[in-house]
Amino acid sequence: MLELRAIRKTFDDNAGGHWLLADGLDLVVAAGQTVAVLGPSGSGKSTLLKIIAGLEAQDGGQVLFDGDDLAGVPTERRRFALMFQDFALFPHLNVLDNVAFGLVEQGRGRAAARAQALDLLGVFGLHKHARQKVWKLSGGEQQRVALARALITAPRLLLLDEPFSALDAQLRASLRSEFSERIAAAGIATVLVTHDEGEARAMAQQGFRLDQGRLSRIW
Amino acid sequence: MAMHRKRIPPVLWLGLVPLSFLSLVMLAPLLRIGVEAVTGASGATGAMVADLWREDYLRWRIIWSFVQAGATCIAALVLAVPVAWVLARFRFAGRGLLLRLLMLPFVVPTLVAAMGVLALWGPHGLVSGWFGIHLQDTPWLLLYGNLFFNLCLVVRAGVDALGHVSAARVAAARTLGASPWRVFWRVEWPAIVPWLASALCLVFLYCLSGFGLALVLGGQRYATAEVEIYTLVAHELQLAQAGVLTVCMALLTALVALAYAWIEQHLAIPGRPDAIALRRPASWRQWAAVGGAVLVLGVFCGAPLLAIAVRAVQAGAPAWATVLEDDSLQAVGNTLRFTAAALVLAVVLGVTHALAARRSVWLRAAAFLPFVVSPVAVAFGLLLLYPQWTASLWILVAAYALLAYPFVAQSLGAALDQLPLHLTQAARTLGATPWRLFWRVTLPLVLPSLRRGMAFAAATALGEFAVTLFLSRPEWTTLTTLIYERLGRPGAGNRDAALVLAALLMLLALLAFLLIDNPGRRDGTRTRLVAGAAHA
Numbered sequence: 001m002l003e004l005r006a007i008r009k010t011f012d013d014n015a016g017g018h019w020l021l022a023d024g025l026d027l028v029v030a031a032g033q034t035v036a037v038l039g040p041s042g043s044g045k046s047t048l049l050k051i052i053a054g055l056e057a058q059d060g061g062q063v064l065f066d067g068d069d070l071a072g073v074p075t076e077r078r079r080f081a082l083m084f085q086d087f088a089l090f091p092h093l094n095v096l097d098n099v100a101f102g103l104v105e106q107g108r109g110r111a112a113a114r115a116q117a118l119d120l121l122g123v124f125g126l127h128k129h130a131r132q133k134v135w136k137l138s139g140g141e142q143q144r145v146a147l148a149r150a151l152i153t154a155p156r157l158l159l160l161d162e163p164f165s166a167l168d169a170q171l172r173a174s175l176r177s178e179f180s181e182r183i184a185a186a187g188i189a190t191v192l193v194t195h196d197e198g199e200a201r202a203m204a205q206q207g208f209r210l211d212q213g214r215l216s217r218i219w
Numbered sequence: 220m221a222m223h224r225k226r227i228p229p230v231l232w233l234g235l236v237p238l239s240f241l242s243l244v245m246l247a248p249l250l251r252i253g254v255e256a257v258t259g260a261s262g263a264t265g266a267m268v269a270d271l272w273r274e275d276y277l278r279w280r281i282i283w284s285f286v287q288a289g290a291t292c293i294a295a296l297v298l299a300v301p302v303a304w305v306l307a308r309f310r311f312a313g314r315g316l317l318l319r320l321l322m323l324p325f326v327v328p329t330l331v332a333a334m335g336v337l338a339l340w341g342p343h344g345l346v347s348g349w350f351g352i353h354l355q356d357t358p359w360l361l362l363y364g365n366l367f368f369n370l371c372l373v374v375r376a377g378v379d380a381l382g383h384v385s386a387a388r389v390a391a392a393r394t395l396g397a398s399p400w401r402v403f404w405r406v407e408w409p410a411i412v413p414w415l416a417s418a419l420c421l422v423f424l425y426c427l428s429g430f431g432l433a434l435v436l437g438g439q440r441y442a443t444a445e446v447e448i449y450t451l452v453a454h455e456l457q458l459a460q461a462g463v464l465t466v467c468m469a470l471l472t473a474l475v476a477l478a479y480a481w482i483e484q485h486l487a488i489p490g491r492p493d494a495i496a497l498r499r500p501a502s503w504r505q506w507a508a509v510g511g512a513v514l515v516l517g518v519f520c521g522a523p524l525l526a527i528a529v530r531a532v533q534a535g536a537p538a539w540a541t542v543l544e545d546d547s548l549q550a551v552g553n554t555l556r557f558t559a560a561a562l563v564l565a566v567v568l569g570v571t572h573a574l575a576a577r578r579s580v581w582l583r584a585a586a587f588l589p590f591v592v593s594p595v596a597v598a599f600g601l602l603l604l605y606p607q608w609t610a611s612l613w614i615l616v617a618a619y620a621l622l623a624y625p626f627v628a629q630s631l632g633a634a635l636d637q638l639p640l641h642l643t644q645a646a647r648t649l650g651a652t653p654w655r656l657f658w659r660v661t662l663p664l665v666l667p668s669l670r671r672g673m674a675f676a677a678a679t680a681l682g683e684f685a686v687t688l689f690l691s692r693p694e695w696t697t698l699t700t701l702i703y704e705r706l707g708r709p710g711a712g713n714r715d716a717a718l719v720l721a722a723l724l725m726l727l728a729l730l731a732f733l734l735i736d737n738p739g740r741r742d743g744t745r746t747r748l749v750a751g752a753a754h755a
Contacts, residue, residue, distance in 0.1 A: 053647075055644050055648070075644075076647050076648075076650045076652050079650070082644065082648040086641060088639070088641035090642060090645075090646075091664070092664055101649050105646075105649055105650035105652075105655060105659075106650055149649070153650065
């Protein structure tokens with residue numbers, strides 16, 4: 001279970017002032033649950049995900065997982081998978097090695113990691129693209145590769161940062177339901193950040209709005 | 220409650236490596252020259268500066284140094300802008316190759332360029348043979364040599380700048396009634412001026428601190444202050460006067476370098492979401508423009524290299540036999556040995572500097588210092604500061620590395636800047652430690668740029684001349700010093716041997732560049748041109 005307690009975060013703006021991004025945020029995400037955080041551009045949604053992942057440091061407050069305070073735990077040891085808006089696939093690696101990346105980092109042998117990645121690519125319908133460079137794939141295919149890469153390491157928490165914003169409307173709708181099914185099947189606690197309320201309602205059991213540094217529950 | 224104190228990022232400590240090196244090999248020697256200028260003079264330093272200026276001969280050297288740099292800037296601007304416009308706007312067969320060939324002068328050793336200019340315009344050059352005219356003992360020889368190196372730099376800056384001009388703004392200007400010519404002046408020109416100003420500052424600096432071209436092409440009358448410093452130190456042992464002249468030139472150069480830094484800092488580089496699409500030339504005028512651009516590049520940048528090749532072939536077997544002589548083989552061996560040693564040091568310095576410079580604007584600026592400092596001044600300072608080590612090879616290798624490593628640092632730094640943050644963050648969330656992140660993601664992505672920087676560094680070290688001339692011992696003769704030595708001997712045989720050795724050096728530099736840069740590998744990573752060249 002993920003728990004955020006009184007998270008505070010400010011940014012310095014160019015004019016020498018401070019910009020309040022999080023003002024005592026509290027949030028709980030139970031195992032197997034998907035929680036959506038909505039808000040306009042620049043409201044700090046992505047920063048919130050980075051704080052959870054350990055990529056940004058908060059000014060105050062605690063990030064806990066299963067009761068453990070994660071202060072001082074580096075990103076790579078949190079076992080939280082973050083899926084980026086632009087997928088962040090590694091251009092120097094092919095599809096297979098992108099998906100196997102996290103397994104290799106966990107100490108799995110390269111051959112075993114590739115075999116497991118190949119299996120997962122089969123489940124995702126990307127088997128035939130395994131040896132292709134990622135930038136040769138379509139947007140939807142890249143999106144699936146990014147999800148496969150995130151799920152293969154069996155992360156404790158999945159963080160989705162505007163996962164469908166780079167796709168066209170038709171593809172977005174079909175991938176949304178596919179993703180929901182796969183995430184539910186994996187049973188992973190998930191935080192979804194989006195500005196699209198329809199998307200959030202379709203995927204999440206709870207929804208919050210982030211505005212002026214505070215979270216308010218929508219459903 | 221988790222509180223996070225700001226601390227110095229560990230990667231910043233890496234900066235101590237290049238900073239210590241810069242302090243020992245560049246700053247301390249320059250300071251030592253300043254001390255020599257103050258304490259070594261028999262009279263007050265102020266009086267020596269006044270004497271320097273009162274003496275017609277030295278005053279002319281200083282004035283001419285600035286005049287030739289300024290004249291090169293003006294000529295480069297006039298020639299480069301139309302060429303850059305043609306290359307940035309028209310698509311034609313060979314355009315890509317031409318853009319790649321613009322890098323060639325950055326690889327060509329100074330002395331090879333000087334030999335090329337002589338092979339074309341010298342008393343025994345091709346033009347002299349065909350038309351009976353030559354440019355020896357005129358200022359044009361040096362200006363032509365300067366243009367060979369610097370025209371390509373300004374053209375590249377112009378092409379890059381024009382590539383950033385917004386297509387929407389040009390279209391808007393056209394719909395508001397502006398002719399293509401008016402569009403250029405009112406929309407394109409204002410957008411590219413900062414880029415050109417930046418490039419011209421560099422050109423000015425290179426011409427001011429250049430040594431090899433001025434030594435070989437300037438002759439008695441048109442040599443620059445850098446050549447005079449060398450003469451005062453190496454031939455007249457007037458160290459105090461050389462020190463005063465060096466300090467004066469360093470201060471004047473620093474002013475131009477500051478102007479360059481200011482322009483670079485204010486040079487906004489916007490994205491290029493709506494770059495103007497290339498089009499095929501559609502009229503005879505447009506084809507003529509393309510032809511004119513190719514002709515200008517051919518005359519100023521291609522002809523000297525072709526002239527060397529032609530004259531080297533014409534030199535015949537006896538001249539080529541010199542390549543197999545003992546001193547030539549020793550020079551080739553030394554050149555390769557020193558280059559390899561300098562390259563290893565340059566990579567260590569360049570990588571540490573680039574990594575640390577991501578966290579510090581000052582460190583980033585420091586990587587540029589060796590580009591603008593005069594190699595003559597550095598070599599002179601090293602001689603003064605470390606007289607006990609002048610017989611040791613490390614001082615020569617360190618000086619080589621000083622001139623070469625900024626290429627690695629700049630090229631790698633630009634690639635690191637362009638590395639999307641999301642990729643590194645994604646790797647971290649997938650379990651990669653900082654070291655694994657560097658090894659598995661960062662390094663593979665920046666490797667092409669690192670190799671490019673290494674290629675320029677190797678070319679610089681291979682063709683190094685100024686420092687070698689100052690610090691070299693007879694047993695350390697390199698190809699550049701051997702060429703210069705041959706040029707100084709009388710007779711056509713020596714001249715031909717120098718030409719052949721220059722051709723050999725050119726081939727070596729090209730080979731090293733191609734081997735390291737590995738043009739076969741292209742992954743779409745666009746590296747920004749590292750401004751700077753081995754003009755010393």
